Amino acid sequence: MAPPPALRQNAAMDALDPLAVHERRVARDLALLNYPPANWTATVLGPDGAPMPDVLVVGAGMYGVAAAGALRMKGLGNIQVVDAAPAGLEGPWVTFARMETLRSPKHLPGIPLGVPSLTFRAWYEARHGEAGWERLYKIPNADWQDYILWVRRMLDLPVRNGVAVRRLAPAEGRVTAHLATPEGERVLHARRVVLATGRAGTGGAFIPPGIDPALVPRLAAHSSVAIDFAALRGRRVAVLGAGASAWDNAATALEAGAASVDMHVRRRHLPQVNKGRGSASMGFFEGWAGLPPAEKWRLLAYMHDLQAPPPHETVLRTLRNDGFRIHFATPVLAARAAGAEVVLTLPEGREARADFLIIGTGFVVDGGRIAELGDLSAEVALWGDRYDPPAALRRPELARFPWLGEGFELEPRQPGAVPGLGRIHLFSHAAMASLGAIASDIPGASVGAERLAHAVAQHLFREDLGAVRAALEAFAEPELEATPFFVPDAIARP
Template structure:
């Protein structure tokens, strides 16, 4: 506000005493009216092509659903989402995510795309009331999954579940998806493809080479099914310093493990979540415009400093007297001794029954054979820029994406279809920042992606749109609205 601007009124011009909808039915009616007032979604304007989707989306979790609704908002409805999980189990929330609550503040609007009546808060208050919302600390993990299931229904996302991508290829006209689902194997053609397949979208769990030589009966990765009930009365070691390590340690403690050690290589446990300092609109909307050097530096700094577990998650562990956390405690060797495993660490030796590797994910193309054609042709960050000293690091293997989240060819002309595929998953973080999977920036990322695809489809179909313009014959004037003068008078 400038010095010449009028002062704001002393009280808000809106009725903040409105209790809001008292049921999901009322909330959905309000959302429907919002869409009606805004004339959304608009009529589909893309010329149809026989046997061809306009957009195919691989993944129907939060990112895929948000991208789908963003596309429908701009009049692109010939889309389909494919997810390998059963309906209602998309994403990590009901599987390897083991936190009690989300780590994000409850007030973030997430995938709502600017619609107040599509927010988690609106969904929650419609069922439980404002008082319950005020008392809520953070969003329970499985309740977030329930919200996303509702979001899918009210936004009309056309999802085909239990359907896995087995291969992807393309040609000058589009992209071909090979899929395996309830109806068997099938082939789907699309003009554009969005990979909204999550944190492990271009890889999988990271398992250090050392552990691959250890008998698998002694260890599990945090991002795979774990028989926690089978750990009751046992001694467990959890390796890692992040939120995933804390969540898995807490799960083991709560299921009755006799002792849980959290072993951390770092000399100190990270305490400050630097990524919280990167959550403003400037970085959400402008990160992808930075130089390569600045984008890498931003991501590398956060990775090097480490992201700590949330306060409440750590308390979930430390309230148990049989929990121990040891820093500077890298595992140097592991040897089987009967039915137990002896770990030799930087702080001594400990014998455990099971180890949980909370070592996160790796961008590892070999774990994604269905993406072999992308891996073979795509431009990587190491081909354009690598921060000195990090030539062998994970970021070097990230795809170097274009301004529209699109894959780019390493060798121009070898795979001209590659830029028809958009990475709307974790692999985009180095090129675009956290707008493809994190709750704070997901709407901004989805809208930018939808705008880009809209422009691309219009440009490709320009000749047809030109002919539509030439052939448009709906008259505004019928000829009887005036009388022609005979001359000047």
């Protein structure tokens, strides 16, 4: 028998929009998991008399979305999420990440938080079919961004874009956030804050010493900002560094018609093995936090010393263009402007000239330079405050990593010195030294978000115990009302 017309119509529409079909499956999966669970925390008023959100998540990039989703899965629905960027432009993927595809392999689950239909693969197959998935080599950046936005929509996360946190002031029982919003300056008191502010969030872009800051923006730019590549057509470009981003920028400049790109590198050759990939296992993700500090440090120093190579695809992409030269063992000692040119000072009194310099030297990690904390950041405990490595393993850059609690909490250098500092959870690559790569790259995202949400739930439960207990005592649903053993008087009195 033919199906009724309404069903026929649905089937036809489903064929036209397989993603809509998949979204119904996601909704069903979430319903099966009883998502979102009921909120259980107490209502706590801020100093302005308004109820405070339990958590303010700063940043709606990959990690902010994962954090917010994991919090909601713990019955923590009283949260707010803000991102300074316009919707769709969070994080690096479609802004300053200038590779063609992610570096990561396509089979990583993404940020599904344990829900199979929320994996990248499920989303991609819904749009392009299984054959499309088989054909996919690596994930194009824009697809990755779309996927993160889609997860955010599926989990119904309360994100406000265009809202920047300018300053955080921790205090007893709360953290006060000073916000710049489209409607003007606002103050928001929250019980806890998750800083998911990305790679640049704990120290900013790294500009090597000797580079005259006055070169920026006319004659130089860090690779993490917008660059007008069309304006580099026919120009001589110098690139500092040989990491993945340095190569992505070299390729982009050449593809945009730059006459030449000269890449200056301190090393004698490129790193050969990506130990980050070699350590992207559940063992590292789950085990790192439990290691003694000395063992964490030995691993950290080992990976830091070896560095990671650029992906071979990026190198080959660059080499497909004429005009590329790489100068190994050639540190740039200084860079200054000379008229319309950049003059680079090289070893042995040599010089090189360019029309534009791209600084592809990555990001600093410095717990003492968290912009949102201002001067208070100097009070944040660092690894250098808490652990003294053997002389052969001293690495000043690593000593600036923040020393975090098990749930990504900041700690003050002097115990008790900054009330409320531990209410701020630093959920970014800066957590690597303390907790492993569970807030750094794509592979560790679900583990990190689960760890964070677990810790936040524990803190809030402990703090709300009085209210939780009162709610428990007030809970009086009579189980036995329908039976002969119902004793109404015994409900309040065991």
